Amino acid sequence: MSTLGRVKLSQGVEWGLHCATLLVLAPPGATIGRAILARHYGLPEAYLAKHLQAMARAGVLRATPGPKGGYQLARSADQITVLDVVEAIEGAAKPFLCQEIRQRGTGALPAEACRRPCAVHVIMEEAHQAWQDSLRQTTLADIAAKIPTWIRDRNQTLLTETP
């Protein structure tokens, strides 16, 4: 069987979260260019740009053009949840779209019997809520706090050097 549809997250989510974490460690007010970010993780710069743009559009990051420009967090790290980043990249659309098939076909139910959302819809919605709640519980500050000091220091020097 060729693995039919799967609930797959874009790889951009991983990229975005790691880059955002790196920005947390940057000095306040400083910006990091996408070229530096891409090289730091060995990512294709042009494609990473797409995800960084998405985060900027969503209000998670702030982009400044020109020399010495780059990206920085749009607000405090403890005010940005993982869900914010994920939805910025993947989009905030509900994963399950109820097509109301109970109202179609030979077994179609009358509209007045469908005032309440169907049970399937409710269950999928609750699961999605649980997923969102889980991602909301962690902020970028929490992630950054888990990073060992020596890595933090090393990144500081890595990101400030100008090749």
Next chain:
Amino acid sequence: MSTLGRVKLSQGVEWGLHCATLLVLAPPGATIGRAILARHYGLPEAYLAKHLQAMARAGVLRATPGPKGGYQLARSADQITVLDVVEAIEGAAKPFLCQEIRQRGTGALPAEACRRPCAVHVIMEEAHQAWQDSLRQTTLADIAAKIPTWIRDRNQTLLTETP
């Protein structure tokens, strides 16, 4: 911008859950053909077949060929969770694939510093677990129990009539 990647579930999930629910209401031992199921919800039969096959392969449904053949539940309705159906159709693959980008690029960490999974990976994993747990809490029997009696009776007659 064209809405970048999203966490989208196949519509087959909705189809599969509704059809499975319909099978719960069927008399014990009885089978329902895919043609009946497709017409009942106004779905394209050939495509619905693909999802029904997937559920049969996953051990959720049991298919019997020949005349009077069709699909039935592979086990008791209270032993089939919604997660079973979803994973049967969407596949059980993890949605988030950690590519270990922390070990790549100019900022690559040494392998011995990566004994623990990275924080990003852990967070995404926990969210997925929450999602799975939510879907595991409901069985097909629970869904069927929510269906009003008059709909149950009506489906009984609809599914037994032979056009």
Next chain:
DNA sequence: GCCCGCGTACTCGGATATTTTGTGTCCGAGTAAGAGGGG
């Protein structure tokens, strides 16, 4: 009247096209820094 064999019609299953989505890349617009000249 009963039993056996065969044709048939119905079932599911896998292999095959088409459309949408995600992946990857390129080039252009905008901006602030920084050097150079004038006051």
Next chain:
DNA sequence: CCCCTCTTACTCGGACACAAAATATCCGAGTACGCGGGC
């Protein structure tokens, strides 16, 4: 020595190809029923 101006190089942003996956469909293999013939 300071200030203004212009060039320049660097930044991000959107528009453009390529690949993978989901969607949609068709035709073939297998099986049990049911009819017909034989006993």
